[in-house]
Amino acid sequence: MSEQTMNPSGHLHTVAQDWADEKQAFHVPWGKLMMWIFLISDTFIFSCFLIGYMNVRMSATEPWPYASEVFALTLFGNNIPLILIAIMTFILITSSGTMALAVRYAHFRDRKKIALFMFITAAFGASFVGMQAFEWTKLISEGVRPWANPFGAPQFGSIFFMVTGFHGLHVSIGVIYLSIVASKVLKGDYDKKNNYDIVEITGLYWHFVDLVWVFIFAFFYLW
Amino acid sequence: MAYIPIADQPSELHDPHSFITKYVWSQDHKVIAIQYACTAIFVGLIALVLSGMMRLQLGYPDTFSFIDPSNYYQFVTMHGMIMVIYLLTALFLGGFGNYLIPLQIGARDMVFPYLNMLSYWFYLLSVLILLASFFVVGGPTGAGWTLYPPQAILRGTPGADMGIVLMLVSLAVFIVAFTMGGLNYVTTVLQARTHGMTLMRMPLSVWGIFVATILGLFAFPALFVSAVMMAFDKLIGTSFFMPAIQSLGQDLGYAGGSPILFQHLFWFFGHPEVYIVALPAFGLVSDVLSTHARKNIFGYRMMVWAIVIIGALSFIVWAHHMYVSGMNPYFGFFFAFTTLIIAVPTAIKVYNWVLTLWQGNIRLTVPMLFAMGFIFTFIHGGLTGIFLGNVTVDLPLSDTYFVVAHFHMVMGVSPIMVLFAAIYHWFPKISGKMFNVTLGKIHFWATFLGTYAIYLPMHYLGFLGVPRRYYALGNTDFIPDSAMALNANITQAAIFVGIMQLVFIINIIWSLKSGPKAESNPWDATSLEWQTPDTPPVHGNWGPKLPVVYRWAYEYAVPGVKDDFVPQSVPPEEVEMEEGAGKYVDRSEEHH
Numbered sequence: 124m125s126e127q128t129m130n131p132s133g134h135l136h137t138v139a140q141d142w143a144d145e146k147q148a149f150h151v152p153w154g155k156l157m158m159w160i161f162l163i164s165d166t167f168i169f170s171c172f173l174i175g176y177m178n179v180r181m182s183a184t185e186p187w188p189y190a191s192e193v194f195a196l197t198l199f200g201n202n203i204p205l206i207l208i209a210i211m212t213f214i215l216i217t218s219s220g221t222m223a224l225a226v227r228y229a230h231f232r233d234r235k236k237i238a239l240f241m242f243i244t245a246a247f248g249a250s251f252v253g254m255q256a257f258e259w260t261k262l263i264s265e266g267v268r269p270w271a272n273p274f275g276a277p278q279f280g281s282i283f284f285m286v287t288g289f290h291g292l293h294v295s296i297g298v299i300y301l302s303i304v305a306s307k308v309l310k311g312d313y314d315k316k317n318n319y320d321i322v323e324i325t326g327l328y329w330h331f332v333d334l335v336w337v338f339i340f341a342f343f344y345l346w
Numbered sequence: 347m348a349y350i351p352i353a354d355q356p357s358e359l360h361d362p363h364s365f366i367t368k369y370v371w372s373q374d375h376k377v378i379a380i381q382y383a384c385t386a387i388f389v390g391l392i393a394l395v396l397s398g399m400m401r402l403q404l405g406y407p408d409t410f411s412f413i414d415p416s417n418y419y420q421f422v423t424m425h426g427m428i429m430v431i432y433l434l435t436a437l438f439l440g441g442f443g444n445y446l447i448p449l450q451i452g453a454r455d456m457v458f459p460y461l462n463m464l465s466y467w468f469y470l471l472s473v474l475i476l477l478a479s480f481f482v483v484g485g486p487t488g489a490g491w492t493l494y495p496p497q498a499i500l501r502g503t504p505g506a507d508m509g510i511v512l513m514l515v516s517l518a519v520f521i522v523a524f525t526m527g528g529l530n531y532v533t534t535v536l537q538a539r540t541h542g543m544t545l546m547r548m549p550l551s552v553w554g555i556f557v558a559t560i561l562g563l564f565a566f567p568a569l570f571v572s573a574v575m576m577a578f579d580k581l582i583g584t585s586f587f588m589p590a591i592q593s594l595g596q597d598l599g600y601a602g603g604s605p606i607l608f609q610h611l612f613w614f615f616g617h618p619e620v621y622i623v624a625l626p627a628f629g630l631v632s633d634v635l636s637t638h639a640r641k642n643i644f645g646y647r648m649m650v651w652a653i654v655i656i657g658a659l660s661f662i663v664w665a666h667h668m669y670v671s672g673m674n675p676y677f678g679f680f681f682a683f684t685t686l687i688i689a690v691p692t693a694i695k696v697y698n699w700v701l702t703l704w705q706g707n708i709r710l711t712v713p714m715l716f717a718m719g720f721i722f723t724f725i726h727g728g729l730t731g732i733f734l735g736n737v738t739v740d741l742p743l744s745d746t747y748f749v750v751a752h753f754h755m756v757m758g759v760s761p762i763m764v765l766f767a768a769i770y771h772w773f774p775k776i777s778g779k780m781f782n783v784t785l786g787k788i789h790f791w792a793t794f795l796g797t798y799a800i801y802l803p804m805h806y807l808g809f810l811g812v813p814r815r816y817y818a819l820g821n822t823d824f825i826p827d828s829a830m831a832l833n834a835n836i837t838q839a840a841i842f843v844g845i846m847q848l849v850f851i852i853n854i855i856w857s858l859k860s861g862p863k864a865e866s867n868p869w870d871a872t873s874l875e876w877q878t879p880d881t882p883p884v885h886g887n888w889g890p891k892l893p894v895v896y897r898w899a900y901e902y903a904v905p906g907v908k909d910d911f912v913p914q915s916v917p918p919e920e921v922e923m924e925e926g927a928g929k930y931v932d933r934s935e936e937h938h
């Protein structure tokens with residue numbers, strides 16, 4: 124391959140040209156780029172959900188319930204607002220940390236540690252989903268339904284169950300995905316080609332799910 | 347160690363072994379492309395038959411007892427939805443995207459063939475779900491292709507029980523299918539180009555498909571979300587889109603929802619969707635025009651940037667579909683402004699197509715006829731779009747036949763012209779056979795003149811105020827008898843055009859069976875897909891070595907060169923020159 128074919132213009136190189144002259148626009152594995160693009164597309168889905176939420180909240184004819192009241196938990200006789208959700212958020216953010224560790228060990232090809240931290244991440248994820256199920260059960264027992272809400276606008280129930288449900292689905296899929304990859308790591312499946320990109324790709328997905336949660340948390344629990 | 351792009355690393359292509367893995371569960375992009383195309387054309391024919399039934403009713407009201415008002419709405423809805431989504435989107439991206447991307451950028455396949463295969467099967471599933479709605483109680487939905495709530499899910503609209511649910515589910519499945527394919531197309535274009543194939547050397551077909559796919563990945567989410575929310579409104583009684591409604595004195599139990607929210611979500615998808623269909627058409631037609639005019643495409647870089655800019659702008663014009671829904675006048679101003687801005691890059695493209703033809707050595711082949719037909723129909727539909735983009739002009743014309751005429755010209759007929767151009771253009775490569783030229787020309791003239799006979803009079807009906815989506819006009823004072831006569835004529839033309847599509851089908855089937863064998867590069871084209879070692883290309887496309895690219899795809903009628911074209915993959919020193927013509931100078935670099 125002569126230099127000339129690779130580098131077709133002898134003119135001043137703009138950034139865009141540098142980028143366009145390569146056969147690959149980004150120096151990353153295919154799978155990773157694809158995950159990035161998927162996540163951008165998924166961002167649009169969540170954005171539409173959140174815009175729908177804002178719109179519904181403004182158009183609702185009955186008052187919107189106070190987050191600090193609906194999301195309170197009575198512990199040892201004290202009514203503590205947002206306690207459950209604080210724990211859930213903490214757990215999910217911690218799980219991003221353990222995921223980052225797994226990615227770090229992937230660089231060292233340390234199979235046991237990669238799998239360990241991925242399983243820990245999955246366990247955090249599973250406990251998040253579990254607590255979310257608990258929160259749903261509590262709200263349902265208090266009479267909140269997708270179509271009804273004793274505390275005010277019925278749209279609160281609709282949008283809450285829909286958006287947290289959609290996010291919970293993402294977390295659940297992530298837990299399964301993490302577990303599968305972790306057990307394959309343990310078996311040494313990725314040693315065959317010495318290619319551990321998949322750990323990083325899984326990590327991207329997981330961090331994204333956490334990031335989305337931060338927005339959902341802010342919009343549903345703090346607004 | 348130097349970084350080795352993955353495309354260069356020896357990878358194991360999964361060679362198919364049995365008939366099943368070769369033609370059914372195939373992971374080869376070319377087979378998947380053909381599967382997509384056949385399925386899309388099949389449902390497209392159903393949509394065509396539906397339009398024929400509508401036209402029968404409109405042209406000869408009170409004649410056909412098997413079309414009642416409910417049926418009419420169901421036909422309108424299914425016709426519109428199938429044409430836009432299941433035919434055009436699927437055929438341009440799933441069909442031509444799959445076929446052309448790897449071949450035109452010099453790759454062996456899509457980057458994730460397995461996902462690509464799943465994409466087709468999910469698409470097929472979505473089609474089956476959609477067609478199933480013809481057989482459920484109440485039939486398919488008659489809500490109009492825009493599916494506006496509240497009426498879409500209320501009793502009184504045909505198909506409000508199962509029909510609408512199946513429609514929403516089918517759309518959701520389609521979006522999943524599109525996403526799996528789309529991720530592949532984008533990643534393949536970005537990461538798997540062969541040596542020397544820079545982004546700015548890609549044929550415009552690839553550019554159009556690439557940008558359209560990105561639009562799809564960003565626009566379909568809005569449709570997905572609105573489908574989910576509407577399904578909840580319908581199935582479990584939420585009120586996202588439903589205000590309080592009384593029906594026959596009964597409270598329906600909805601309250602506080604916003605129908606306008608649906609319209610915003612729908613059109614945030616719906617307008618880019620127009621360009622998801624149009625941009626691939628722009629790309630494909632550019633290549634066809636340039637090849638058959640034996641001239642380089644005029645202003646290649648401008649063409650690329652126009653595609654990108656049109657794509658970006660298409661996300662901020664959506665509310666021009668909602669002028670009559672009511673909105674803050676400043677918003678109306680904003681959306682009218684952005685809409686008219688899009689006309690600028692679009693007009694640039696049209697000028698460049700015309701300038702490409704200018705003084706070209708035009709070969710009036712069948713694909714070229716369709717491509718030139720596209721220029722006519724597109725200019726035509728584009729001009730009426732400028733009318734409708736202005737709020738004050740749109741208000742009286744909205745929901746009349748003027749709108750029907752406009753969108754059929756711009757996003758019905760024009761993309762279909764390009765599809766035919768593209769099918770005839772690439773058919774020799776895809777099948778290894780040549781089609782029958784006479785039948786092709788008959789097909790062109792019938793379709794081109796026939797569609798004008800259908801849609802030109804509709805503009806006039808629109809000015810008279812004839813409303814769209816009406817089963818029958820009855821005795822309406824402002825609609826003269828002559829308009830009814832015109833309606834009958836339109837119907838005759840529509841039936842004629844519909845039947846003439848059989849010529850196309852027959853031509854394809856006959857040519858596949860007994861057409862003459864095609865040469866590997868019958869149009870003397872420059873892009874890579876015409877330089878494959880086998881025709882049709884085999885699994886892996888290129889034999890042992892990937893092609894190397896030395897220039898852009900538009901090196902036609904080069905002064906001094908023996909043939910009047912230089913393929914992208916011929917090294918400069920191997921280009922044969924005429925006697926005394928001196929050394930070959932690569933023109934593509936001058937276009938930087």
Ligand code: HEM
Nearest residue numbers: 397400422423426429430490491492757758814815816840
């Ligand atoms: C010979 C070809 C065609 C004929 C005769 C035809 C005819 C019609 C008719 C009669 C209507 C209903 C008008 C009304 O009552 O409001 C309609 C609607 C529509 N058509 Fe076509 N059409 C054809 C091709 C296409 C194509 C290729 C497209 C692709 C974009 C398309 C897209 C639509 C859409 C989106 C609607 C609106 C549906 C609705 O109002 O919900 N049509 N067409």
Ligand SMILES: [Cu+2]
Nearest residue numbers: 617620664667
């Ligand atoms: Cu639009």
